[in-house]
Amino acid sequence: AQSVTQLGSHVSVSEGALVLLRCNYSSSVPPYLFWYVQYPNQGLQLLLKYTSAATLVKGINGFEAEFKKSETSFHLTKPSAHMSDAAEYFCAVNTRGGGTSYGKLTFGQGTILTVHP
Amino acid sequence: DTGVSQNPRHKITKRGQNVTFRCDPISEHNRLYWYRQTLGQGPEFLTYFQNEAQLEKSRLLSDRFSAERPKGSFSTLEIQRTEQGDSAMYLCASSQGPSNQPQHFGDGTRLSIL
Numbered sequence: 530a531q532s533v534t535q536l537g538s539h540v541s542v543s544e545g546a547l548v549l550l551r552c553n554y555s556s557s558v559p560p561y562l563f564w565y566v567q568y569p570n571q572g573l574q575l576l577l578k579y580t581s582a583a584t585l586v587k588g589i590n591g592f593e594a595e596f597k598k599s600e601t602s603f604h605l606t607k608p609s610a611h612m613s614d615a616a617e618y619f620c621a622v623n624t625r626g627g628g629t630s631y632g633k634l635t636f637g638q639g640t641i642l643t644v645h646p
Numbered sequence: 647d648t649g650v651s652q653n654p655r656h657k658i659t660k661r662g663q664n665v666t667f668r669c670d671p672i673s674e675h676n677r678l679y680w681y682r683q684t685l686g687q688g689p690e691f692l693t694y695f696q697n698e699a700q701l702e703k704s705r706l707l708s709d710r711f712s713a714e715r716p717k718g719s720f721s722t723l724e725i726q727r728t729e730q731g732d733s734a735m736y737l738c739a740s741s742q743g744p745s746n747q748p749q750h751f752g753d754g755t756r757l758s759i760l
Binding site: 533538561563565570571572573574575578580581619621623624632633634635636637638639 | 652739753
């Protein structure tokens with residue numbers, strides 16, 4: 530079974546400050562990992578994905594994440610927060626393989642990011 | 647690429663009524679997924695299709711729920727005899743090919759049970 534834990538349901542930063550959103554996963558096989566962002570009353574938008582190429586993954590809007598197998602982590606960072614980054618962020622894991630059980634994403638509970646002027 | 651489209655965006659109904667939601671995936675995507683999201687939680691998997699075949703169904707999906715994807719294109723999710731606990735955002739996503747490909751989400755249907 531796979532699971533995702535996002536540490537911190539709310540993170541607050543000042544505009545221009547570093548953003549760090551934490552994600553730890555549990556998977557019995559090497560995972561595929563994703564970060565999504567959700568704005569109010571909207572669906573989820575993909576920020577970035579890790580699928581076993583480079584461990585440092587760059588995404589949209591200046592976000593990046595580093596896969597650390599030894600720590601089972603996939604934390605999301607952005608060097609300088611912008612007001613438009615305020616949203617809810619979800620980390621998700623999918624399982625490798627081609628079997629019928631390998632289609633679904635398992636999500637963390639989300640982290641709400643607030644950016645102060 | 648017109649994105650994943652879901653209709654209606656909002657549905658308000660009385661307890662005990664039946665509701666049906668529609669999802670139109672990205673046209674070349676062969677996989678289609680339904681998730682449910684309640685307030686303050688991440689989306690939870692309900693079911694998924696590869697082409698017209700329903701390959702997996704969550705234990706969250708009671709007998710009151712049914713999903714179809716008759717021609718491998720759009721999908722419908724029906725809830726019969728709705729209950730208060732069914733109030734949630736229902737999200738549809740689609741992807742092409744294996745599980746390393748990202749799922750693209752629609753804007754969801756928000757269901758409110760009176």
